[in-house]
Amino acid sequence: AQKITQTQPGMFVQEKEAVTLDCTYDTSDPSYGLFWYKQPSSGEMIFLIYQGSYDQQNATEGRYSLNFQKARKSANLVISASQLGDSAMYFCAMRGLNTGGFKTIFGAGTRLFVKA
Amino acid sequence: NAGVTQTPKFQVLKTGQSMTLQCAQDMNHNSMYWYRQDPGMGLRLIYYSASEGTTDKGEVPNGYNVSRLNKREFSLRLESAAPSQTSVYFCASTPAGGEKYEQYFGPGTRLTVT
Numbered sequence: 001a002q003k004i005t006q007t008q009p010g011m012f013v014q015e016k017e018a019v020t021l022d023c024t025y026d027t028s029d030p031s032y033g034l035f036w037y038k039q040p041s042s043g044e045m046i047f048l049i050y051q052g053s054y055d056q057q058n059a060t061e062g063r064y065s066l067n068f069q070k071a072r073k074s075a076n077l078v079i080s081a082s083q084l085g086d087s088a089m090y091f092c093a094m095r096g097l098n099t100g101g102f103k104t105i106f107g108a109g110t111r112l113f114v115k116a
Numbered sequence: 117n118a119g120v121t122q123t124p125k126f127q128v129l130k131t132g133q134s135m136t137l138q139c140a141q142d143m144n145h146n147s148m149y150w151y152r153q154d155p156g157m158g159l160r161l162i163y164y165s166a167s168e169g170t171t172d173k174g175e176v177p178n179g180y181n182v183s184r185l186n187k188r189e190f191s192l193r194l195e196s197a198a199p200s201q202t203s204v205y206f207c208a209s210t211p212a213g214g215e216k217y218e219q220y221f222g223p224g225t226r227l228t229v230t
Contacts, residue, residue, distance in 0.1 A: 004158070033215035045159075045206060045221035052216055091158050101213035102147060102166055103174060106158030 002027045004092050004107035012113045013082045020067070021077040021090050021110045029053075029096030034075040036066065039089040039109070048090075051075055079112075087114045118142055122207050122222035129197040129229045137192040137225050139207030147210045148190035149174075149219065150182060152203040159206060165190055166213055197229045 003026040013019035025034065036048040051059045051066045059066040067076040079086055092107040120141045129135055141148065146167045151159040161174030165184040179201060181193045194201060204226050208219040 029215075031215055033217075035218055043204070043224050045208075045219075047218040047220075050216065050218055093158070095215045097215050101215045101217075102149075102164050102172070103161055104149075104159075104219065106160070108156065108158050 002029070002094060002096060002103075002105045004094055004105050006092055006107035006110050008110045009108075010111045010113065012115060013079075013086075015084060015114055015116050016081055018078060018080045019082055019112065021079070021092075021112065023075045023077065023092030023107060025073050025075060025092070025094050027073075027094060027096050029098045032094055032096040034066070034068070035093040035095070035104075036064070036075075036077045037091045037093060038086075039091065040085075041088070045091075049077070082114045084114050084116060087112060120207055120209055120220050120222035122205075122225050124225060125223065127225060127227050129194075129227065131198060131229060133197050134193065134195050135197065136194075137205055137207075137227075138189070139191065139222055140189045141207075141209040141220070142188065143209060143211075143220065144187070145209035145220070146187070146212045148184065149208040149210075150180075150190070150192045151206045151208065152176065152201075153206060153224075154203050162192065162205075194227075197227075199229045201227065202229045203227060 034051045038046045065078045089109045095104045149164045150162040163182040168187045207222040210217040
């Protein structure tokens with residue numbers, strides 16, 4: 001069975017510092033995609049970054065990067081130079097090819113607080 | 117280009133009442149999804165539609181039905197609402213199946229069943 005684990009219910013970071021949000025996953029799929037979404041207090045879900053299981057390089061999107069360690073089954077999100085607007089819930093998610101690529105599994109989320 | 121729209125934004129039902137949540141996308145996506153989000157939990161898949169004319173169960177389908185009315189629209193129906201269905205419901209879409217497409221989400225519907 002597929003599973004996503006986010007072990008940090010809440011995290012604090014000082015403005016302008018970097019922060020790492022942890023995500024580990026379990027899957028038997030030979031091919032899968034890993035995603036991070038941001039959910040601010042307004043409630044919408046915002047896509048941040050994607051990592052394919054066969055990608056050789058870690059994904060980056062602006063201030064977001066994904067520290068992908070396939071052997072350890074981890075896909076941690078790194079936010080550099082935190083801003084007050086980064087305060088939100090962050091969800092790690094995975095979708096595998098074995099389920100036809102339709103069933104996305106989400107973690108329970110990490111709430112990030114950015115301090116001024 | 118509105119993306120994914122959902123109606124209503126808020127709804128309060130009494131136990132046993134029925135209602136339909138509407139979702140539409142204007143991105144010409146083939147695949148659409150319904151999720152629920154409960155406090156302290158991530159999103160859980162209720163039903164999905166891989167393409168027009170097909171629907172399949174997700175992780176938590178009990179108590180729900182869906183209709184893929186056409187390529188644009190995917191509705192979720194609660195036939196007899198229960199307090200356990202109090203949740204925030206999100207509709208989403210992707211261009212197709214596969215493991216590489218991010219999901220485009222609607223703004224959500226906050227449903228309370230008393």
